[in-house]
Amino acid sequence: MISLQGKVAVVTGGASGIGAATVKMMIDLGAQVVIADVDEESSAALEKALGHTGNIAACRTDILIEDDIRGMIDFAVDRFGGLDILHNNAGIPRTIAPDAEVTGLTVEMWNKTIAGHVTSAMLGCKYAIPKMIARGGGAIVNTSSSSALAATVDLVAYGVAKSGLHALTREVAATYGRDNIRCNAVVPGAVMTERGRKTLPPDIFQLFATETPLPRLAEPEDIASVAVFLASDAAGMVTGQALTVDGGMMTKLPYWLPKMRASRGTAFDESTYGYEAPD
Numbered sequence: 001m002i003s004l005q006g007k008v009a010v011v012t013g014g015a016s017g018i019g020a021a022t023v024k025m026m027i028d029l030g031a032q033v034v035i036a037d038v039d040e041e042s043s044a045a046l047e048k049a050l051g052h053t054g055n056i057a058a059c060r061t062d063i064l065i066e067d068d069i070r071g072m073i074d075f076a077v078d079r080f081g082g083l084d085i086l087h088n089n090a091g092i093p094r095t096i097a098p099d100a101e102v103t104g105l106t107v108e109m110w111n112k113t114i115a116g117h118v119t120s121a122m123l124g125c126k127y128a129i130p131k132m133i134a135r136g137g138g139a140i141v142n143t144s145s146s147s148a149l150a151a152t153v154d155l156v157a158y159g160v161a162k163s164g165l166h167a168l169t170r171e172v173a174a175t176y177g178r179d180n181i182r183c184n185a186v187v188p189g190a191v192m193t194e195r196g197r198k199t200l201p202p203d204i205f206q207l208f209a210t211e212t213p214l215p216r217l218a219e220p221e222d223i224a225s226v227a228v229f230l231a232s233d234a235a236g237m238v239t240g241q242a243l244t245v246d247g248g249m250m251t252k253l254p255y256w257l258p259k260m261r262a263s264r265g266t267a268f269d270e271s272t273y274g275y276e277a278p279d
């Protein structure tokens, strides 16, 4: 049984998508949770929806601003008396930090993406760790992406930032383990968040659907449950790890599979895989 009874958590980007699912799950498991998000309207709506528990508070936070990150940690300590869990989850949208293939990148685009996806997590750790040490330990969970595991071609800064998050995860785990602080990353593939459903082009959706071994795509709750596990005492001996939650997408070699099947004389089932086997 996973319990977060008595734990205080901060979830960045907690107002929607994966973050909101994590906030709800943490509250259900007994934690006191701070929603740290730039979107005040969605934060207030979630705070209101879960307000009857008395265990939730929103703190307007822009993770691109160091003072805001320091402020969200101080807010959690002031409001709930300490800090046990930090979920560095917020990711800035491509409208704020456009990305490109490497020949099309500007330094400004690069810097914004790095700032939004990895500098922010480093700063979260910087301000959370002393508070966790004061409490006798804690757990940090960083939301990465399968873009850290394989190239996505026109998301070079994002891929580099999320890969950097894995290095940050290992560094924090190795440095603060003796302070009883664990640090892990959850690594989603494609997730059907509300925003994702609205913005994902149908052909890309179809591609994900055909290439994912499990017969459905991930919902925010699928990522949240793993983030919550990593944050909980149930993962008490897990640290420095990056746990992929992608329905098996990254474990499959999409172009090799049809050839291997063909070489074994197994018919290639187009209805399952959605494209023709290459010659």
Ligand SMILES: NC(=O)c1ccc[n+]([C@@H]2O[C@H](COP(=O)([O-])OP(=O)(O)OC[C@H]3O[C@@H](n4cnc5c(N)ncnc54)[C@H](O)[C@@H]3O)[C@@H](O)[C@H]2O)c1
Binding pocket: 012, 013, 014, 015, 016, 017, 018, 019, 036, 037, 038, 039, 042, 061, 062, 063, 064, 089, 090, 091, 092, 093, 143, 144, 145, 146, 187, 188, 189, 190, 191, 192, 193, 194, 195, 196
């Ligand atoms: N959805 C996916 O398919 C997917 C896949 C892999 C990784 N991820 C990662 O998961 C994390 C969460 O993404 P999501 O899909 O739930 O997105 P989302 O857009 O549904 O939610 C992101 C939240 O972050 C908040 N946010 C944006 N900029 C912020 C800022 N500057 N300061 C504070 N909060 C800010 C938004 O207001 C929003 O509430 C991100 O780190 C993203 O890179 C998502």
